[in-house]
Amino acid sequence: MYSVEVKNLTKKYKNKTAVDSISFTVKSRELFALLGVNGAGKTTTIRMLSCLSAPTDGFAAVNGHNCIKNSDDVKKEISISPQETSVAENLTVRENLRFIAEVYGFSKEKIKLRTDKMINLFNMHDIADSRAKTLSGGWKRKLSIAMALISEPKVLFLDEPTLGLDVLARRELWTAIESLKGKITIILTTHYMEEAEKLSDTIAVMVGGKIAAMGTLAELEKISGQTGLENAFVAIAERSADK
Amino acid sequence: MNRISAFAKRNFKELLRDPLSYIFCLGFPIIMLIVMTLVNESIPAEAGMTIFRIDNLAGGIAVFGQTFTMLFTALTISKDRSGAFLVRMYASPMKSGDFIAGYIFPMMLISIIQCVVTYTAGLVIALITGVELNIGGLLLSLICLVPSSVMFIGLGLLFGTLFNEKAAPGFCSLVISLGSFLGGIWFDAESTGGVMLKICKVLPFWYCTKTARSSTALKFGNDEFVIPLVITAVCAAAVTVIASLAFRSKMKADLS
Ligand SMILES: Nc1ncnc2c1ncn2[C@@H]1O[C@H](COP(=O)(O)OP(=O)(O)OP(=O)(O)O)[C@@H](O)[C@H]1O
Ligand SMILES: [Mg+2]
Numbered sequence: 001m002y003s004v005e006v007k008n009l010t011k012k013y014k015n016k017t018a019v020d021s022i023s024f025t026v027k028s029r030e031l032f033a034l035l036g037v038n039g040a041g042k043t044t045t046i047r048m049l050s051c052l053s054a055p056t057d058g059f060a061a062v063n064g065h066n067c068i069k070n071s072d073d074v075k076k077e078i079s080i081s082p083q084e085t086s087v088a089e090n091l092t093v094r095e096n097l098r099f100i101a102e103v104y105g106f107s108k109e110k111i112k113l114r115t116d117k118m119i120n121l122f123n124m125h126d127i128a129d130s131r132a133k134t135l136s137g138g139w140k141r142k143l144s145i146a147m148a149l150i151s152e153p154k155v156l157f158l159d160e161p162t163l164g165l166d167v168l169a170r171r172e173l174w175t176a177i178e179s180l181k182g183k184i185t186i187i188l189t190t191h192y193m194e195e196a197e198k199l200s201d202t203i204a205v206m207v208g209g210k211i212a213a214m215g216t217l218a219e220l221e222k223i224s225g226q227t228g229l230e231n232a233f234v235a236i237a238e239r240s241a242d243k
Numbered sequence: 244m245n246r247i248s249a250f251a252k253r254n255f256k257e258l259l260r261d262p263l264s265y266i267f268c269l270g271f272p273i274i275m276l277i278v279m280t281l282v283n284e285s286i287p288a289e290a291g292m293t294i295f296r297i298d299n300l301a302g303g304i305a306v307f308g309q310t311f312t313m314l315f316t317a318l319t320i321s322k323d324r325s326g327a328f329l330v331r332m333y334a335s336p337m338k339s340g341d342f343i344a345g346y347i348f349p350m351m352l353i354s355i356i357q358c359v360v361t362y363t364a365g366l367v368i369a370l371i372t373g374v375e376l377n378i379g380g381l382l383l384s385l386i387c388l389v390p391s392s393v394m395f396i397g398l399g400l401l402f403g404t405l406f407n408e409k410a411a412p413g414f415c416s417l418v419i420s421l422g423s424f425l426g427g428i429w430f431d432a433e434s435t436g437g438v439m440l441k442i443c444k445v446l447p448f449w450y451c452t453k454t455a456r457s458s459t460a461l462k463f464g465n466d467e468f469v470i471p472l473v474i475t476a477v478c479a480a481a482v483t484v485i486a487s488l489a490f491r492s493k494m495k496a497d498l499s
Binding site for chain 2: 050051052053054072075076078079080081082083084085086087088089090091095099100102103104105131144147148151
């Protein structure tokens with residue numbers, strides 16, 4: 001079964017087509033990257049898949065649940081870490097994590113277990129009892145991602161997870177994301193080639209609301225006749241811009 | 244249920260950790276109690292003006308304090324809406340009803356705490372100035388003020404839903420000044436009479452104050468207590484329903 005199924009998915013704003021009839025599937029427990037420049041339509045795609053935005057046209061399903069008709073079923077199995085960091089500013093790291101676990105109705109023991117696990121996974125021991133508003137941007141981002149993960153989602157959406165992180169923090173987060181590989185399905189967006197190259201099983205290159213090419217790194221290299229993701233990306237992007 | 248309690252807990256903590264909520268929700272009513280008592284002391288007895296005497300003042304200030312819970316409800320909601328926090332919560336199993344209840348309950352708790360503080364300060368002032376103030380009446384008034392607290396929180400929910408972080412406080416200030424004036428907190432609307440009283444009686448605020456004053460004074464007549472209480476309760480229900488519908492439709496629009 002596919003974790004994510006998208007067919008001719010389209011989102012039009014007044015005079016702008018943000019996502020233009022895209023189709024793709026993501027297998028269960030795969031890490032799928034949407035790679036594209038600013039305004040390519042990555043966030044819009046993720047929003048439609050996580051029931052935050054209604055498609056203008058087309059079909060989208062997560063774990064077999066229709067994103068429009070059965071959004072309640074979809075919401076039980078997904079989590080999203082939005083592009084903008086989103087945490088409760090006056091709560092501590094631990095309280096933020098517990099809050100989400102409580103929303104999902106976990107038992108007392110499980111709330112504690114999952115909270116500790118997230119603090120471990122993201123190395124947040126030293127800041128566990130600091131209020132979110134006192135954290136640096138990078139730590140907030142990690143908390144925001146931990147909050148998405150604590151609910152044990154089957155499908156996790158990460159919208160530019162490493163935006164604004166320094167080199168070290170970025171590597172650390174990559175390690176955390178890699179440790180999830182093969183356990184849950186992850187859809188992440190990025191404009192960092194290195195990130196897509198390092199983490200993903202499949203890469204979809206988005207240009208102007210369309211998927212210009214899709215496949216493993218080797219496949220993208222073959223399609224574009226270039227070596228390295230960066231060269232492949234530039235070739236694919238230029239070719240589809242010419243069309 | 245756990246969704247509502249989790250969200251309510253978060254909102255309660257956010258409020259308790261914001262120093263502004265202490266200044267406005269607790270500090271301001273006490274300061275007004277003291278200032279108005281001093282004003283009252285300088286009014287000559289022959290003037291026969293008792294609006295600022297603590298037995299009249301306590302109930303009025305309790306309602307005045309509630310107007311600030313409206314401001315804080317509106318601020319909390321408009322802030323949540325402007326950031327990405329609600330976006331994340333919209334993708335969770337939280338329903339619009341969970342959000343609404345989760346915003347209203349902690350504010351009601353704050354409102355009750357605020358009222359207890361105001362009445363305790365009122366009792367102290369009554370002891371100092373030698374005015375009689377019935378403790379039973381004050382306790383009863385805590386319960387009788389629940390409808391008006393719901394009404395102000397409902398208004399906060401409405402403003403926070405409809406307006407952004409910058410505009411919402413403006414609308415709240417308007418209601419705070421107009422409401423406390425036309426609610427007859429700062430002047431004796433009944434002995435003023437005329438057009439002024441008519442205007443007061445068209446708006447719900449006057450009935451909130453009336454309920455507060457009558458209950459603290461243990462006066463339970465139809466005109467002074469029952470009718471104002473019923474009117475306040477009906478307004479509270481109406482405002483809450485309207486605000487909930489607004490929140491629901493705004494949430495739907497955000498997700499379109
Ligand atoms: N609510 C909206 N109303 C109108 N246009 C929108 C709206 N949201 C997005 N767009 C437009 O849709 C296009 C795609 O935006 P989107 O946010 O999906 O891009 P993105 O790939 O996530 O970009 P970035 O890398 O900058 O985050 C952009 O041109 C954007 O201006
Ligand atoms: Mg984006």
